[in-house]
Amino acid sequence: MKIGILGTGMVGETIASALLDKNHDVMIGSRTATNEKVAELVKKNSKHASQGTFNDAAAYGDIVFICLNGEHALDVIRSLDEFNTANKIFVDITNPLDFTHGMPPRLINGLSNNNSLGEEIQRLLPNAYVIKALNTVNHKLMVDARQVNNGDHNLFVCGNNADIKNKMMHFFVDNFHWRPERLIDLGGIEMARCTEAYVPFWVAIWQATGSPMFNLKVVQ
Amino acid sequence: MKIGILGTGMVGETIASALLDKNHDVMIGSRTATNEKVAELVKKNSKHASQGTFNDAAAYGDIVFICLNGEHALDVIRSLDEFNTANKIFVDITNPLDFTHGMPPRLINGLSNNNSLGEEIQRLLPNAYVIKALNTVNHKLMVDARQVNNGDHNLFVCGNNADIKNKMMHFFVDNFHWRPERLIDLGGIEMARCTEAYVPFWVAIWQATGSPMFNLKVVQ
Incomplete structure (x- = not known):
């Protein structure tokens, strides 16, 4: 499948590498089409990886992962041509974190x-399908749920279109080893408020437990 | 131990009943000293239960549980005489939920x-020790952690005084069957922002899973 990645930080790199390992074709988008860090990743996977601008990557992908810093995400999304985004799936992994006021972090x-x-x-993308997911765990865990408790913990997914949400839940199971019975569909995209607002709590649990390699398991 | 309870809703009643069962002496405070619902509970436990105003209950308890609706909590706390609150432990179980805008609920x-x-x-109570805890679970689970997954799930505790926090963690273990290894000390009272902001998410998980009898287990 053709995957676009917006962002070259740790999350973008991790998602790109994981999907290249699964034989997807990946274009990594950044501000400039010649980001050096990305060039190295592309060099290692010359057959399946490529780089371009944010707009190039959005145009390329059937699925586009938004791996941007929460502070800059909306500016980048605003800069995309509508033509490149219509009818596409955007997986939004961003969090609006503001660490400038100490602990706990605030939301922007x-x-x-x-x-x-x-x-x-x-x-901003009224003709695209936005799925909020993966934003509640460490980047290593996003792409391999088995890294913690044998994968027995929860992923929360929000989005307005049930078919697309279902398709992406299968994608997370097939590519990132999430357990199907551990996916929780929270509802429409407005439920992203819940998972984003949890992230300061996630930071606090990391601080209290000493490691970011944890997740929540809903037990009954 | 002498326990004051502020509030006669489901949470206050549940905490009062549970602590009476554990042979504590409990005074339940409400706006009037003659709340009918409370009178019934007191009648059943005439030896150890009593009722009074909010101020009476604050004066009575060595530990005071704040079981008020988030909307009214601050007004009640403001109405307490400083003399009745100094050097006491207040366990704050309140949440500032606002359900008037649909799902997900907002914070006030x-x-x-x-x-x-x-x-x-x-x-508002600068000479008291405020401990935030129990606000992230259903009232039945607050007083008996074993009701879900044999008690194998987490309770998050915040407060400024380490000794008092430690004392209350023991209290929750001894009286409410929380597992000591499942208590997470998040830090000072400012970390209450994290657990309060989680509660709309808690409501969303309840809605998605069909039952409020669940909790989070942090898995590593």
């Missing part, structure tokens, strides 16, 4: 309580 | 992201 003004990055991105 | 304006009920209560 205007992106908490009655709003979220997931909703803002869906509003 | 001014009590999210950079603030919380836990912090506001500590500010």
Whole structure:
């Protein structure tokens, strides 16, 4: 499958590498089409990897992973040509974190309580299908759920279109080893408020337990 | 031990009943000293239960459980005489939920992201020890952790005084069957922002899974 990745940070690199390992064709998009860090990854996977601008990567992918810093995500999404985004699936992994006020981190003004990055991105891409997922775990865990407790823990998924959400849940199971019975469909994209607002709590649990390699298991 | 309970809703009643069962002496406080619902509970436990005003209950308890609706909690706390609250332990179980805008619920304006009920209560009671805890689970689970997954799931505790926090963690273990290894000390009272902001997510998981009898287990 053709995958676009927006962002060259740790999350973008991890998602790109994992999907290249699964034989997907991946284009990594950044501000410039000649990002050096990306060039190295592309060199190692010359057959299946390529790089371009954000717009190139959005145009390329059937599925586009948004792996941007929460602070810059909306600016990048605004810069995309509508033609490149219509009818595509965007997996939004961003979090609107603001660490400038100490612990616990806050959410960026205007992106908490009655709003979220997931909703803002869906509003900016009205003809695309935005799925909020993977934003509640460490990047290593995103792409291999087995890294913690044999994969026995939960992934929360939000999005307005049930078929697309279902398709992406299968994608996470097939490519990232999430257990199907551990996926929780929270509802429409407005439920992204819940998972984004959890992330400061996630940081606090990391601080209290000493490692980011953990996740939540809902037990009954 | 002498326990004060502020609030006569489901949470207050459940905490009161559980602590009476453990042979504590409990005074339940409400707006009027003659709440009919409380009178019945007191009648059944005439030796160890009593009722009074909010101020009476705060004066009575060595430990005072705040079991108030998030909307009214601060007004009640403001109405307490400083003399009745100094050097006491207040366990704050409140959540600033606002259900008036549909799903997911929001947090009350001014009590999210950079603030919380836990912090506001500590500010109003500067000479008391406020411990935020139990606010992340259903009331039945608060007083008997074994009701879900044999008690193998997490309770998150915040508060500024380490000794008092430690004392209350023992109290939750001894009286409410929480497993000591499943208690997570998140830090000072400002970390109440994390557990309060999780509660809309908790409501969403309840909605997705069909039952409020669940909790989070942090797995590594």
